[in-house]
Amino acid sequence: MTSPAETYRVYAIKYAHHERRSSANFLGGDTHDVPMPLDYFVWAVVGRDRSWLVDTGFDQAGADKRGRRITRPIDEGLASVGIQAADVQDVIITHMHYDHAGNRDLFPNARYHVQDEEMSFCTGRCMCHRPLSVHFEPEDVASMVHKVFKGRVAFHDGDDEIAPGLTVHRMGGHTAGLQVVRVKTEKGWMVLASDASHFYANIEQKRPFPAVYNVGDTLEAYRRIYSLADSPQLVIPGHDPMVLERFPSAGEEIVRLA
Template sequence: MPSHNYKVYAVRYGHFERRSTENFLGGDTHDVPMPLDYFVWAIVGAKRTFIVDTGFDKPTGDRRGRSVVRPVDEGLAMLGIDHAKVTDVIISHMHYDHCGNHHLFPNATFHLQDAEMEFATGRCMCHHAMRHPFEADDVTTMVRRVFDGKVCFHDPESEIAPGITVHKLGGHSRGLQVIRVNTEGGAVVLASDAAHFYANMDREAPFPVFDRLGDVILGVERMKRLASSDQHIVPGHDPLVLQRFTTVGTGIADLTLPAGI
């Protein structure tokens, strides 16, 4: 495998039952079941492995009414990844379902946008509607990592390693970043919550949790320019990910292999 090409995996760790009316700005006239799956992602190269987002643990899930279907460390272990040996974690944004489980990655440097840290520690967090998706413990732990020299800040675009770049879009959260990864099958974009579902992009109907609506809409356009095709954009919470790509274990999809190959 060339050093600038990677394998990319989606690892499902959580689930939440939800209706379609809750997943689109303005609702949905169909009002059908449309659950959320929760993922972390692994980018595996010839010499280094990168983890994208860190998920939430069972106590956090219980408190928020979400189910942990398999702990993050167990899912990574199925890919042969020892979480304690990971040296680089890319955080798309600091919402609770993307920025927990810090204890699993004691040796990692966390890659984060300047704007996201400023947002999560600034005046907007004085308001419940803005701070609700954040966990105070996750934010304070990230601050401690800063003081320990274990956070690398980016603004707005950076190359993390040859073939891996981060791009600030904002929108859903002030400093949300997407990750572009070179693979043998083309450039994959891990959208995280720049698009929760394929349908958010296909219908041009954003998920109804956002900081700036204009940035959500323009962010989809930006991802389409970054990815090799629309099929190379991987949304953050869509159960269809496990159907559109080849599964290599229960709840694990190889994002470089479309289903049927």
């Protein structure tokens, strides 16, 4: 018998920022070319008895290498919502790009949930091509491989249940194995879209972000994401500063999504 779905509290925790223009945020550019910065988030899914972390961000060394600005270390942001990094038992990695799969030693007791297709992608022949590999850090990928051999990785093939009321769904597009996270909340089913849609504008206007593996899969994912959420307002993009404006504050650069 399937357990009844628990409802969760969900937090978006900003940890970094990057100034950017809109022409860099849409495939084919943008004629307006106005300021359109990126915020970087991780997400905490908090249940009655345990919590899950969605993505792990990058650290100061990663920020320095990529020209990004850390606004608050991730462990501090998590602590402010009552989560200690050493206590995190499960991390859902939406995809293996540097800004979602870094901080590789910050969660020593966690099991990592990744898609089969994503690990095949980031360790296979596609990484021979610079336009695809540039978004990955080899050390992050190697660290995940080591975690596999230590028994700390749970693999998922497409749609899967992590816990009652918490599921993952492979979308592809941005990367071959990108997955989104569907969460049951008091507001209804919410989708943490991560980089399936960097900004609200990407999915609302059906204009993909330019870092893309498969444009067709990206466009198809927009439709499917909306079908998984109970309303468009419950679709949360991966990098949009407007997230901090649309939801109530829960601390320094943290909002409670539900």
